[in-house]
Structures are given as C-alpha cells and as structure tokens.
Amino acid sequence: MNATHLQLAGNVANSNERLENENRRIFDALGVFAINLMGSPGSGKTHLILRTIQGLSAQLQIGVVEGETTSVTLDSEQVMASGVPVTEVNTGGIAGVDATMLSRAMAKLPLSQLDLVLVENVGNLILPASPRLGTHSNVLVASVPEGDDKPYKYPSIYSSADVVILNKTDLLPAVPFDLAYFRRGIQRVNPAALVFPLSAYTGADVHRWFDWLFEQCGLPKKASAMQQRPE
Amino acid sequence: MNATHLQLAGNVANSNERLENENRRIFDALGVFAINLMGSPGSGKTHLILRTIQGLSAQLQIGVVEGETTSVTLDSEQVMASGVPVTEVNTGGIAGVDATMLSRAMAKLPLSQLDLVLVENVGNLILPASPRLGTHSNVLVASVPEGDDKPYKYPSIYSSADVVILNKTDLLPAVPFDLAYFRRGIQRVNPAALVFPLSAYTGADVHRWFDWLFEQCGLPKKASAMQQRPE
Numbered sequence: 287m288n289a290t291h292l293q294l295a296g297n298v299a300n301s302n303e304r305l306e307n308e309n310r311r312i313f314d315a316l317g318v319f320a321i322n323l324m325g326s327p328g329s330g331k332t333h334l335i336l337r338t339i340q341g342l343s344a345q346l347q348i349g350v351v352e353g354e355t356t357s358v359t360l361d362s363e364q365v366m367a368s369g370v371p372v373t374e375v376n377t378g379g380i381a382g383v384d385a386t387m388l389s390r391a392m393a394k395l396p397l398s399q400l401d402l403v404l405v406e407n408v409g410n411l412i413l414p415a416s417p418r419l420g421t422h423s424n425v426l427v428a429s430v431p432e433g434d435d436k437p438y439k440y441p442s443i444y445s446s447a448d449v450v451i452l453n454k455t456d457l458l459p460a461v462p463f464d465l466a467y468f469r470r471g472i473q474r475v476n477p478a479a480l481v482f483p484l485s486a487y488t489g490a491d492v493h494r495w496f497d498w499l500f501e502q503c504g505l506p507k508k509a510s511a512m513q514q515r516p517e
Numbered sequence: 518m519n520a521t522h523l524q525l526a527g528n529v530a531n532s533n534e535r536l537e538n539e540n541r542r543i544f545d546a547l548g549v550f551a552i553n554l555m556g557s558p559g560s561g562k563t564h565l566i567l568r569t570i571q572g573l574s575a576q577l578q579i580g581v582v583e584g585e586t587t588s589v590t591l592d593s594e595q596v597m598a599s600g601v602p603v604t605e606v607n608t609g610g611i612a613g614v615d616a617t618m619l620s621r622a623m624a625k626l627p628l629s630q631l632d633l634v635l636v637e638n639v640g641n642l643i644l645p646a647s648p649r650l651g652t653h654s655n656v657l658v659a660s661v662p663e664g665d666d667k668p669y670k671y672p673s674i675y676s677s678a679d680v681v682i683l684n685k686t687d688l689l690p691a692v693p694f695d696l697a698y699f700r701r702g703i704q705r706v707n708p709a710a711l712v713f714p715l716s717a718y719t720g721a722d723v724h725r726w727f728d729w730l731f732e733q734c735g736l737p738k739k740a741s742a743m744q745q746r747p748e
Contacts, residue, residue, distance in 0.1 A: 326558045327642045327671065328663025355643060356673075360666050379673065381612065381643045409670075410643060411558045412586060412612045431662035431685065432559025435591050439640075440558065442587075442610065454662065460691050461718075487692075 302416045305385035309392060309420025313403070318349075319502045320403040322383075322419050324443060325427035326436075327409030330453040332361045333486040334427055334495075335404050339368045341489075341496055342402075346503055351375060351391045351405040353383040361406060371395050382414030383407050388421075401503050411440040423502070429454040434464045437471030445475040449498065452483040455490060533647045536616035540623060540651025544634070549580075550733045551634040553614075553650050555674060556658030557667075558640030561684040563592040564717040565658055565726075566635050570599045572720075572727055573633075577734055582606060582622045582636040584614040592637060602626050613645030614638050619652075632734050642671040654733070660685040665694045668702030676706040680729065683714040686721060 313320045323331050339348055350372045352362040356379070365372045373394040375387045383391075383405060395403065405421060417424075426447035428436055431454060437444045444450070450472055452465075465483065472479050480498065484491040500506065544551045554562050570579055581603045583593040587610070596603045604625040606618045614636060626634065636652055648655075657678035659667060662685060668675045675681070681703055689696075696714065703710050711729065715722040731737065 326640070327667060328557060328660075354670070356670065360669055379643070381641075408643070409557070410612075410641065412610070412639070412641060429559075429662065431660065431688065436558060438591055439585070439587065457662065457688065457691060460688060 302385045302418075305389045306418045306420040309385055309389055310422070312392060312397065313420070313422065316397045316400075318397055318400050318403055319499075320405065320421040320423075322405050322407055322421040322424050323427060324407045324424060324447070325409065325451075326411050326429070326432055329409070329427045329429040329432065330486050331406050331409070331427045332364055334451060334453060335365055335406060336368055337486040337489060337492055338404065338496070338499070339365070339370055341492060342499065343368075343370065345505065346401045346499070347399055349373075349395045349397070349400045349403045351383070351388065351395070351403065353377060353387070353406055353408045355379050355381070355408050371400070377408055380414075381408055381410045381412060382417065383419060384414070384416040385419050388419045402499065411436065411443050413442040413446060417446060423448040425449045425451060427451045427453055428468075430457045430463050431461050434462075434468040435471070437468065437475060441475040444472055444479070447476060447479050449480045449482065449495075451495060452481060453486055455483045456485040456488045533616045533649075536620045537649045537651040540616055540620055541653070543623065543628065544651070544653065547628045547631075549628055549631050549634055550730075551636065551652040551654075553636050553638055553652040553655050554658060555638045555655060555678070556640065556682075557642050557660070557663055560640070560658045560660040560663065561717050562637050562640070562658045563595055565682060565684060566596055566637060567599055568717040568720060568723055569635065569727070569730070570596070570601055572723060573730065574599075574601065576736065577632045577730070578630055580604075580626045580628070580631045580634045582614070582619065582626070582634065584608060584618070584637055584639045586610050586612070586639050602631070608639055611645070612639055612641045612643060613648065614650060615645070615647040616650050619650045633730065642667065642674050644673040644677060648677060654679040656680045656682060658682045658684055659699075661688045661694050662692050665696070665699040666702070668699065668706060672706040675703055675710070678707060678710050680711045680713065680726075682726060683712060684717050686714045687716040687719045 348370050350365050353375045362374050373391045375391050424447050482495045579601050581596050584606045593605050604622045606622050655678050713726045
C-alpha cells in the first residue's frame with residue numbers, strides 16, 4: 287500500500303455513504319421497499335426468499351439481489367427458477383455487499399415495476415465495515431441449530447437488525463434451544479427488534495413475516511392469512 | 518488514515534508472518550500439536566472441543582484458546598468448566614484470530630505440560646486476511662443444518678482445511694442434506710482433505726476424529742475406541 291491506495295480507501299468510504307443515500311432515494315422515488323437480509327451461512331436466507339416469493343408474488347412484485355463471495359451462483363439459480371427478476375453481486379471475497387455494489391445491482395433490476403427488493407447479503411455474523419447499503423430495513427436470519435447464544439456472542443449484528451427471523455423452528459424438538467434465553471439476548475442489545483420464529487422449510491408461522499412485509503409495502507395486514515399454504 | 522497508518526499496516530503483515538513461524542517453532546519445541554478450528558457460527562466448534570476433552574483428556578493433556586469477537590465469554594466459561602487450561606483472545610470485532618493474538622494467548626497457557634492445543638477461531642466462513650496462525654492443522658467444522666452446498670459457496674475456507682468435520686449428523690434424518698454432494702464439493706476444491714462425519718452432541722462416530730488426533734500427537738491409533746462412551 288502507498289499514499290495513493292490510502293486516498294482510494296478514503297474515497298471508497300465517502301462514495302459508500304453518498305451511494306447509500308442515493309440508493310435509498312431511488313427506492314423511495316419508485317415506491318420500492320428494500321431489505322438487507324443478513325445471517326450466518328446456512329441460516330436459510332435463500333429458503334426464506336423462495337418461501338416469500340411463493341407466498342406473496344401474487345400480491346407483490348418482488349426482485350432479488352444475490353450477494354456471493356465467489357463466482358458460484360447456486361442461490362441465484364434457485365431464485366431465478368422461481369421466475370422473479372434476480373441480479374447478482376460478486377463481492378470478490380469481501381464479507382458483505384456495500385452501497386456501491388448494491389447501486390450497480392439496482393441498475394440491472396426493473397425497479398419501477400417492483401414493490402419489494404430482497405438483498406441476500408453474504409453469509410456472515412461479523413458486521414462488515416460498510417454495513418449500510420441504502421435499504422430500508424435490516425433483517426437478520428438466525429436459525430435454531432445455530433444455538434440460542436448467538437445474540438450474546440454477536441451483539442453488533444443483532445443490534446443492527448430491525449427484524450430477527452428465527453428460522454428452522456421445525457428443528458426445535460431435535461436440538462437444545464431455549465427460546466426465552468434467545469429472546470432475552472436480543473432484548474438486551476436491541477429491545478426494538480421484532481422477532482419472528484418460523485420455518486421457511488415447512489412454511490410454519492410465516493404469516494407474521496408476510497404481514498410485516500405487507501405493512502411495510504403499504505398493503506393491508508392479514509392479507510397473507512388467505513395466502514398461507516403450509517406444506 | 519495517513520502514511521503512518523500505512524506503515525503500521527505493513528508492519529502488522531510482516532509481524533504476523535514472523536509470529537506465525539515463531540508460534541510453530543514454540544509448539545514444535547515443546548511437542549505440542551496445535552489446531553486452528555474454524556467454522557460457521559453455530560457449527561458446533563465449542564461442543565466438539567468439549568466432546569474431545571471428555572473423550573481424550575485421560576490420555577492427552579489438552580489446552581484451549583477461545584477466540585471471541587467481543588468481550589462475551591460464553592464459550593470460554595463452558596470450556597473452563599471442563600477443567601482444562603483455557604485462555605481467551607478478544608479479536609475486537611475482527612473476523613479471525615491472527616498469529617499475533619495467538620502468540621499472546623500461548624504465553625498464558627502451560628504449554629510445556631500440554632500435548633494438544635485447540636484454538637477455537639471466530640465463527641466465520643470468509644477466510645480472514647491473515648489466516649495462518651502458526652498452528653499445524655486447519656480443521657473446519659461444518660454442520661448438517663448449514664446445508665450441503667457450503668463447499669461450493671465458500672471454496673477458500675474449504676480449500677484451506679486439512680480436516681473437515683461434518684457435525685450434527687444426528688440431524689441428517691430431519692433436514693435435506695446430500696452427503697455425496699457435500700463430499701464431491703470438498704473433493705473439487707481440496708481432494709486431500711479428510712472428512713469426518715460425526716455428532717459432537719450425541720458422540721456418534723467421534724472415534725475417527727479421536728484416532729486422527731492420537732496419530733497427530735504420536736500416540737497409537739484405535740486407543741480411542743476404548744474411550745468411546747456414546748450418550
């Protein structure tokens with residue numbers, strides 16, 4: 287590294303903040319509600335996206351941005367198969383999608399036709415250096431087999447979340463997990479966070495998440511109740 | 518940042534490489550086999566350590582280094598309760614323990630009395646910038662509920678592993694997981710890696726992992742078979 291590289295690093299930071307605001311203005315102007323989906327590798331972010339598309343695509347036009355650390359596109363292929371517009375962000379090994387990457391991805395989505403954009407961030411519980419992308423909400427996808435101690439061990443990412451999804455509740459009978467202890471851990475670092483336990487795999491209890499999305503997108507609540515089709 | 522900070526960054530990189538070699542020389546001189554345990558948050562690194570202590574502490578003197586991103590010490594407390602020497606590394610939010618941090622931790626362990634040191638790294642599948650600590654082996658703890666696609670999605674960390682533990686095999690009947698697909702993913706990026714499917718929770722199939730540890734520590738194989746006490 288040399289002084290030129292330092293200068294570049296400074297520019298990148300300024301550029302991220304500027305682009306964060308710009309991304310948000312574009313979403314707002316086009317009436318799109320945008321979510322940054324974070325979570326550990328394997329917490330079920332892609333499954334939650336697929337379940338959400340399956341449950342809500344009749345009422346909401348959904349677009350997806352898939353963040354990957356490599357050129358491997360397994361998640362994107364799954365989401366593409368569901369028929370909604372998907373664009374990819376390859377972070378080149380970096381631990382999180384930033385505002386600059388999101389800005390480029392947004393340009394490839396038909397934003398003016400969309401109500402909701404789900405950005406699947408890279409699997410990680412360490413909050414990246416530039417965690418703000420210009421989305422409206424941070425949604426953290428936790429999962430039962432990860433263990434009930436994660437809010438205590440990763441307080442930064444838990445405190446950055448507006449919503450915590452506790453996924454894979456179908457495994458509650460099979461693994462040791464104290465839901466009250468988990469909730470207390472979130473309460474301690476982020477009392478305002480909403481917590482939605484559900485199973486994206488079986489579809490159990492997804493209606494509260496759907497209702498929240500409807501509300502954010504300006505549609506009446508409980509519409510999702512009609513939509514629910516547990517498998 | 519300024520030129521002084523750049524100089525410091527360069528010094529840190531040099532210092533990490535120097536300390537990596539020094540850490541290894543100290544381990545070798547004292548006859549200690551040292552392992553860097555990596556894996557996603559909630560893959561079961563701490564449970565594997567506790568199971569290993571329970572199974573092998575009659576034959577091997579084990580010490581543990583617990584890497585945490587915050588000052589929360591939940592894992593350390595659990596391991597301390599097992600009675601082996603434990604020392605903590607707080608990475609201050611950084612995504613991985615480096616050689617400098619390990620060097621400081623080593624100074625607090627009674628290394629001359631130990632056969633095996635297990636370093637529990639921070640929960641993360643993104644390979645950190647300074648992934649080499651001076652340990653002898655990288656062991657990656659994967660887990661069944663994370664999904665069978667992780668070797669394809671996180672090839673860097675999978676290619677850096679000498680051993681892949683596939684933990685939580687007790688959940689194989691409860692979740693979709695194709696073991697052959699998982700193995701092919703590892704084979705593709707790291708054909709030399711050993712793969713040990715087991716359950717640290719139930720104790721199932723831990724004997725292959727124990728045998729491998731015995732071998733690395735210069736003790737006869739299969740001794741662990743006498744030790745096995747599935748719950």
